[in-house]
Amino acid sequence: KAGVTQTPRYLIKTRGQQVTLSCSPISGHRSVSWYQQTPGQGLQFLFEYFSETQRNKGNFPGRFSGRQFSNSRSEMNVSTLELGDSALYLCASSKDRVNTEAFFGQGTRLTVV
Amino acid sequence: GESVGLHLPTLSVQEGDNSIINCAYSNSASDYFIWYKQESGKGPQFIIDIRSNMDKRQGQRVTVLLNKTVKHLSLQIAATQPGDSAVYFCAGTFTGGGNKLTFGTGTQLKVEL
Numbered sequence: 322k323a324g325v326t327q328t329p330r331y332l333i334k335t336r337g338q339q340v341t342l343s344c345s346p347i348s349g350h351r352s353v354s355w356y357q358q359t360p361g362q363g364l365q366f367l368f369e370y371f372s373e374t375q376r377n378k379g380n381f382p383g384r385f386s387g388r389q390f391s392n393s394r395s396e397m398n399v400s401t402l403e404l405g406d407s408a409l410y411l412c413a414s415s416k417d418r419v420n421t422e423a424f425f426g427q428g429t430r431l432t433v434v
Numbered sequence: 435g436e437s438v439g440l441h442l443p444t445l446s447v448q449e450g451d452n453s454i455i456n457c458a459y460s461n462s463a464s465d466y467f468i469w470y471k472q473e474s475g476k477g478p479q480f481i482i483d484i485r486s487n488m489d490k491r492q493g494q495r496v497t498v499l500l501n502k503t504v505k506h507l508s509l510q511i512a513a514t515q516p517g518d519s520a521v522y523f524c525a526g527t528f529t530g531g532g533n534k535l536t537f538g539t540g541t542q543l544k545v546e547l
Binding site: 325327352363364371418419420421422424426 | 465468470476478479480485525527531532533535536537538
């Protein structure tokens with residue numbers, strides 16, 4: 322059974338640009354959550370999608386957005402990139418919405434220069 | 435609000451010894467906890483979970499204990515091996531938060547030969 326797939330694995334962008342990251346959840350899983358991991362702030366929740374609807378949102382500016390498609394694949398977008406957006410972006414896949422195991426992908430390492 | 439923390443940033447153990455990693459949480463309306471292992475350059479790997487109606491759960495070489503009275507949980511690793519060296523995170527979901535995971539700061543486990 323394939324795990325959570327995130328693409329690309331590494332990305333270098335310039336300040337002011339925008340970026341789109343992709344996540345394919347485990348087959349049969351309908352919930353996709355996104356997290357940002359930095360050395361200073363640790364793992365922080367960005368948002369959760371279930372059945373193509375955003376169900377929960379973390380405390381991040383509006384430059385961070387996402388969406389989920391009918392096949393449960395999800396994308397997140399960051400516009401007007403800042404140096405502080407450099408981080409490991411992780412996607413977690415769950416079968417349902419409540420109290421279910423969450424499995425992470427390998428992440429996308431974003432570097433903003 | 436909810437918060438999850440870990441007690442020690444670093445834990446060093448001898449190969450073959452048992453390891454105990456601790457975690458505390460602040461919100462009594464917690465539903466579900468997961469322990470993750472993260473190796474350098476990889477995404478968090480699911481180890482074991484426990485629901486709030488349980489006190490203990492065992493897996494292969496791992497045991498999680500949940501003490502709701504003092505809002506504390508621990509991960510015990512039996513016969514620690516070099517491959518167990520990683521950062522360990524506890525994470526919890528809270529009532530009304532869906533799949534949003536709140537993470538602790540992580541404990542770096544170092545296994546000495």
